Amino acid sequence: MENVMDTTNPTATIKCWVELYSDSMYSWALHKTSSKETAEDLVQETFLASVQSFDKFKGDSNPKTWLFSILNNKINDHYRNSYRKPIVDGNAIFETLFDSDDQWKRDQRPQQWTDDTEHLLDNEEFQKTLQNCMGKLPDNWYSAIQLKFIDEKNGEHICQELGITNTNFWQILHRAKLQLRKCIELNWFKK
Amino acid sequence: MNTLMLSCKKASELIYKQSVIKLSIKEKVMLHMHTSMCDGCKAYQKQSELLDKFLQNHLQENETNVPQIKNNELKQQIISKL
Numbered sequence: 001m002e003n004v005m006d007t008t009n010p011t012a013t014i015k016c017w018v019e020l021y022s023d024s025m026y027s028w029a030l031h032k033t034s035s036k037e038t039a040e041d042l043v044q045e046t047f048l049a050s051v052q053s054f055d056k057f058k059g060d061s062n063p064k065t066w067l068f069s070i071l072n073n074k075i076n077d078h079y080r081n082s083y084r085k086p087i088v089d090g091n092a093i094f095e096t097l098f099d100s101d102d103q104w105k106r107d108q109r110p111q112q113w114t115d116d117t118e119h120l121l122d123n124e125e126f127q128k129t130l131q132n133c134m135g136k137l138p139d140n141w142y143s144a145i146q147l148k149f150i151d152e153k154n155g156e157h158i159c160q161e162l163g164i165t166n167t168n169f170w171q172i173l174h175r176a177k178l179q180l181r182k183c184i185e186l187n188w189f190k191k
Numbered sequence: 192m193n194t195l196m197l198s199c200k201k202a203s204e205l206i207y208k209q210s211v212i213k214l215s216i217k218e219k220v221m222l223h224m225h226t227s228m229c230d231g232c233k234a235y236q237k238q239s240e241l242l243d244k245f246l247q248n249h250l251q252e253n254e255t256n257v258p259q260i261k262n263n264e265l266k267q268q269i270i271s272k273l
Contacts, residue, residue: 011273018273022266024259031257040265047269068254094200102198109231110238117241121248124258130245149250174207181238184245 010054018047021064025071032075034135034142042078046071076150076158079143083162086140093175097182110181113189126188133183141176148173197225202232206239 022043029039049070050057057066097108104110120126134142148169151159159169197205202225205218214222226233 015270015273018266018269022269023261024254026262026265027257027260028254030260031252040262040268043265044269044272048272051273098198098200102200104199104231110234112230112234113238113241121245127249130249134249145246146250149246170207170211174204177207177239177242178203180246181235181242184242185238 010051014047014050014054017050017063017067021067022047024064025067028068029071029075031131032146033078034131038078042071042074045074049074079146079150080158080162082139083143083147084140090138090172090175093179097178108182111185111189113185129184129188133180133187136183137176137179141172141179144169144172145176197221199225199229199232202226202229203235206232206236210239210243 025043025046026039029042030036033039033042046067050067053070057063097105099105134145137145147158147162151157202222205214205222208214208218209222226236
C-alpha cells in the first residue's frame with residue numbers, strides 16, 4: 001500500500017519533510033527548551049504526530065508552517081507539564097546566597113559588572129552563555145519564565161490555567177533570576 | 192528604626208517585585224534607603240534590569256533567526272521510526 005503512489009503516500013512525503021525541516025525544527029526546539037534531549041524528543045514526536053494527522057494537512061498551506069505549529073504546541077505542553085512537577089528544594093538558592101541574617105554571604109554579594117553591557121545582546125558567545133545558564137535552571141523555573149512570556153505576548157492566561165497564584169509565581173521567577181544572575185556572573189564576567 | 196531596615200534578601204525580593212508592579216511608597220523608600228547603603232543590592236538592582244533585557248531579547252527570537260544546528264543522528268532516527 002505504501003508505494004502505490006508517492007504523492008498520496010504520507011510516509012514518503014513526511015520522510016522528505018524530515019530531510020528538509022528537521023534541522024531547523026531541532027534548532028528552534030533547542031532554543032526554546034535549552035535541552036538537547038527534550039528538543040530531540042519534541043521534534044520526533046512532531047513528525048510522528050504529523051503522520052497521524054496527515055489528512056488534516058492542507059496541501060495549499062506550507063508544510064514547514066504546519067510542522068512548526070505542531071511543534072510549538074508540543075513545546076508549550078512541555079512547559080505546562082514540567083511546571084507542574086515541583087522541584088525538590090526551592091529554598092536552596094536562598095541558603096546559598098544569604099547568611100542567617102538574610103544578608104548576602106561575603107562571596108555571593110553581587111559585584112559590579114565591568115564589561116560593556118550595552119553590546120552584549122549582539123554577542124553570540126554571550127547568547128550561548130545565557131542559553132547554557134538557562135538550561136541549568138530547574139525545569140519548572142525555566143518553564144515559568146517561558147510561560148510568563150507566552151502569557152504576556154499572546155494573552156493566553158496559561159498561568160491562571162495552571163492555578164498559579166501571583167505570589168507563588170513571583171517567588172519562582174525571583175529565584176530563577178537570582179540563579180541566572182549568579183551563573184552569568186560566574187561564566188561570563190568572572191571568566 | 193530597625194523595622195525600616197531591610198535585609199538583603201528582602202531587598203532583592205522588592206527589586207524583583209518592582210519589575211512587575213509598582214511598589215508602595217513605603218516599600219520604595221525602604222528599598223531606596225537600603226540600596227544607598229548596600230553596594231551588593233545596588234549592583235543587583237542594576238543587573239536585574241539587565242537580566243530582564245537579556246531574557247526579553249532571548250525569548251523574542253523567532254524561528255528564522257535562531258542559530259541553525261545540524262542533527263543528522265536525529266534525522267536518521269526519525270526516518271527509521273516512520
